[in-house]
Amino acid sequence: MANMSNMSERAGGSLTAWALREGFYAGAVSLGLFVLFVGLETTQNIRNELVLNRRLGLLGIFVIVAAVGRFLTVAYLRPWAAARKAAAAAKPAEGEEGFSKRNFSKIAIVFLLLYPLIAISIFGVQGSLKWVDNLGIQILIYVMLAWGLNIVVGLAGLLDLGYVAFYAVGAYSYALLSQHFGLSFWVLLPLAGILAAFWGMILGFPVLRLKGDYLAIVTLAFGEIIRLVLINWTEVTKGTFGVSGIPKVSVFGIWSFDVSAANNFAKAFGLPMSSAYYKIFLFYLILALALLTAYVTIRLRRMPIGRTWEAMREDEIACRSLGINTVTTKLTAFSIGAMFGGFAGSFFAVRQGFVSPESFVFLESAIILAIVVLGGMGSLVGIAVAAVVMIGGTELLREMQFLKRVFGPDFTPELYRMLIFGLAMVVVMVWKPRGFVGSREPTAFLRERKVVSGSFTKEGHG
Amino acid sequence: MSDTLLSVQSVETYYGNIRALAGVNIDVKKGEIVSLIGANGAGKSTLMMTICGSPQARAGTVTFDGEDITRLPTHLIARRRIAQSPEGRRIFPRMTVYENLQMGASLDNLKYFNEDVEKIYTLFPRLKERQAQRGGTLSGGEQQMLSIGRALMARPKLLLLDEPSLGLAPLIVTQIFDAIKALNQEQGLTVFLVEQNAFAALKRSNRAYVMVNGQVTMSGSGKELLANPEVRAAYLEGGRH
Ligand SMILES: Nc1ncnc2c1ncn2[C@@H]1O[C@H](COP(=O)(O)OP(=O)(O)OP(=O)(O)O)[C@@H](O)[C@H]1O
Ligand SMILES: [Mg+2]
Numbered sequence: 061m062a063n064m065s066n067m068s069e070r071a072g073g074s075l076t077a078w079a080l081r082e083g084f085y086a087g088a089v090s091l092g093l094f095v096l097f098v099g100l101e102t103t104q105n106i107r108n109e110l111v112l113n114r115r116l117g118l119l120g121i122f123v124i125v126a127a128v129g130r131f132l133t134v135a136y137l138r139p140w141a142a143a144r145k146a147a148a149a150a151k152p153a154e155g156e157e158g159f160s161k162r163n164f165s166k167i168a169i170v171f172l173l174l175y176p177l178i179a180i181s182i183f184g185v186q187g188s189l190k191w192v193d194n195l196g197i198q199i200l201i202y203v204m205l206a207w208g209l210n211i212v213v214g215l216a217g218l219l220d221l222g223y224v225a226f227y228a229v230g231a232y233s234y235a236l237l238s239q240h241f242g243l244s245f246w247v248l249l250p251l252a253g254i255l256a257a258f259w260g261m262i263l264g265f266p267v268l269r270l271k272g273d274y275l276a277i278v279t280l281a282f283g284e285i286i287r288l289v290l291i292n293w294t295e296v297t298k299g300t301f302g303v304s305g306i307p308k309v310s311v312f313g314i315w316s317f318d319v320s321a322a323n324n325f326a327k328a329f330g331l332p333m334s335s336a337y338y339k340i341f342l343f344y345l346i347l348a349l350a351l352l353t354a355y356v357t358i359r360l361r362r363m364p365i366g367r368t369w370e371a372m373r374e375d376e377i378a379c380r381s382l383g384i385n386t387v388t389t390k391l392t393a394f395s396i397g398a399m400f401g402g403f404a405g406s407f408f409a410v411r412q413g414f415v416s417p418e419s420f421v422f423l424e425s426a427i428i429l430a431i432v433v434l435g436g437m438g439s440l441v442g443i444a445v446a447a448v449v450m451i452g453g454t455e456l457l458r459e460m461q462f463l464k465r466v467f468g469p470d471f472t473p474e475l476y477r478m479l480i481f482g483l484a485m486v487v488v489m490v491w492k493p494r495g496f497v498g499s500r501e502p503t504a505f506l507r508e509r510k511v512v513s514g515s516f517t518k519e520g521h522g
Numbered sequence: 523m524s525d526t527l528l529s530v531q532s533v534e535t536y537y538g539n540i541r542a543l544a545g546v547n548i549d550v551k552k553g554e555i556v557s558l559i560g561a562n563g564a565g566k567s568t569l570m571m572t573i574c575g576s577p578q579a580r581a582g583t584v585t586f587d588g589e590d591i592t593r594l595p596t597h598l599i600a601r602r603r604i605a606q607s608p609e610g611r612r613i614f615p616r617m618t619v620y621e622n623l624q625m626g627a628s629l630d631n632l633k634y635f636n637e638d639v640e641k642i643y644t645l646f647p648r649l650k651e652r653q654a655q656r657g658g659t660l661s662g663g664e665q666q667m668l669s670i671g672r673a674l675m676a677r678p679k680l681l682l683l684d685e686p687s688l689g690l691a692p693l694i695v696t697q698i699f700d701a702i703k704a705l706n707q708e709q710g711l712t713v714f715l716v717e718q719n720a721f722a723a724l725k726r727s728n729r730a731y732v733m734v735n736g737q738v739t740m741s742g743s744g745k746e747l748l749a750n751p752e753v754r755a756a757y758l759e760g761g762r763h
Contacts, residue, residue: 378612383600
């Protein structure tokens with residue numbers, strides 16, 4: 061990459077030639093890479109024989125995209141980026157950040173509060189379903205999960221690859237307890253959180269002495285164990301069939317969303333029957349839960365325990381020699397993180413109306429962790445952005461019907477979700493190696509020194 | 523003034539099968555400044571860490587204020603008010619200077635924080651200038667000041683300093699030693715320190731120990747050791763500050 065700066069100084073003619081050569085190489089490499097994976101397809105014919113189909117057109121598209129893409133990158137994108145960088149360096153750094161940047165989270169919250177209304181006004185009550193449910197709720201669930209995991213990974217620095225286990229504990233707690241004991245969501249939500257936190261402790265104990273990769277492996281195994289228990293303990297969990305018919309959540313017991321119920325929400329307000337109201341209610345519910353997670357995280361970070369987590373991530377031995385009990389510190393991180401996983405889990409159960417072990421595979425843990433890492437460990441805003449990009453991006457892929465026209469009618473964009481996911485991760489990590497928001501915000505803001513000291517003295521005497 | 527605060531008796535510490543301390547005896551009395559000198563690899567840092575219980579002594583006892591702390595976990599030893607500025611400084615690099623000092627005051631839950639932080643800032647005005655800066659971006663000497671400052675924030679009865687002069691300009695070394703001396707005289711703080719800068723340490727110490735290969739080979743008052751020809755030959759010649 062050392063010649064990158066020289067590159068822009070090269071004469072235009074030789075740059076184009078160079079770009080053409082680079083493009084040609086990229087095409088050749090992708091031809092080699094994809095000739096077997098994309099160029100050939102095996103299917104079975106009616107007589108169950110294996111037939112080999114040649115998909116030269118599709119292969120051609122792949123190669124051309126690679127070649128043209130490389131050409132454009134080298135010839136135009138890179139010089140442009142270099143020029144922009146130089147321009148940015150020449151401009152003196154601005155002291156004040158823009159209004160939108162400073163108030164980003166406030167604007168985002170207001171937007172989220174209005175989001176269902178915006179969706180309804182644009183797409184109508186039924187049309188908004190897709191936007192509120194598939195996109196909004198889906199993203200918010202991951203935002204919440206990632207924020208929960210962030211407490212464990214981002215703040216306390218404990219690499220947990222089995223976070224989905226707590227999500228599962230929360231989901232099954234709600235599913236089973238509501239069916240067997242008929243308890244309502246509002247009773248079971250805290251209970252699911254407590255149960256998940258309890259399991260967080262159970263996991264915490266044996267792994268206390270482990271660090272880094274070893275911790276990651278054990279937590280991964282723990283996640284798998286929980287899933288296997290869910291599959292095999294058929295008397296209770298109904299195994300792979302899962303638990304279905306999970307009751308809906310009511311508006312604090314006042315209005316119900318069951319069609320037959322007397323206090324049905326739509327009936328009570330004389331609205332036409334639609335499942336959209338329920339989805340919109342769920343949207344606000346998960347929004348509230350996610351904001352609760354964020355609020356608690358922000359509060360915890362300013363409290364001694366949060367500061368201790370961050371210190372422990374940096375140097376455990378130093379923490380101990382300052383009189384900090386790292387055992388309880390780790391356990392609280394595990395259990396508080398797990399608690400939010402449990403909340404998210406019971407929300408998931410109530411939203412789907414159905415839970416099965418399939419929803420709690422390792423891939424889910426990996427996605428949640430990827431969001432935390434991409435967001436820049438520890439940064440709430442960064443993580444939310446990462447969730448929107450990752451989950452929203454893959455959901456939007458379903459909508460991209462025009463891709464079918466490019467790649468043929470049997471092209472299912474969803475199947476390429478993970479490819480895009482991986483690509484996005486590589487791009488982000490190259491472009492911003494420490495995540496979207498890579499720098500850590502200090503918890504004590506010295507400009508507001510008076511306020512901060514005031515709250516400290518209060519903490520001390522209390 | 524003469525009662526013993528810290529007493530290390532026939533302590534042996536191992537790293538795996540390697541014996542780093544081979545029966546060490548050291549006493550530190552209340553209100554004293556005691557220094558420990560010795561060649562690289564003699565086991566000085568190991569002794570400091572053993573007092574803090576990480577690693578724990580395999581044989582022998584460590585007594586602090588009349589209590590056997592040999593088998594206590596590190597954080598409980600720290601709660602007996604033994605604070606250490608360890609080898610390698612071990613500050614929290616991603617946290618600010620201010621937050622590092624807050625961490626130092628964890629024991630009292632920041633009860634005396636505002637009062638104490640001002641004292642640290644008077645001691646090291648440099649830290650005040652840098653209070654919003656991340657620990658990891660401080661210069662080596664500033665990190666050393668922060669490490670000592672953080673240890674002092676815990677209101678220790680016994681302060682353990684592992685090479686406090688490491689990486690510091692001679693002027694700052696004098697300043698730090700004077701500060702330690704002042705704390706010792708004004709507040710009766712007991713200090714046990716390891717030093718390569720033997721001259722500066724011995725000059726200001728009440729007593730000192732010399733360690734060779736995991737054993738204490740010599741001890742005496744600071745003045746005696748300063749005058750001792752062996753000590754002079756091994757630790758002082760050519761290194762006078
Ligand atoms: N973690 C460890 N594992 C194995 N051996 C160790 C470990 N730490 C120290 N040692 C060994 O123990 C011996 C004493 O080390 P120590 O760090 O106590 O020396 P020191 O007197 O502090 O030296 P220096 O003046 O260089 O700091 C050395 O031989 C060292 O190699
Ligand atoms: Mg040492």
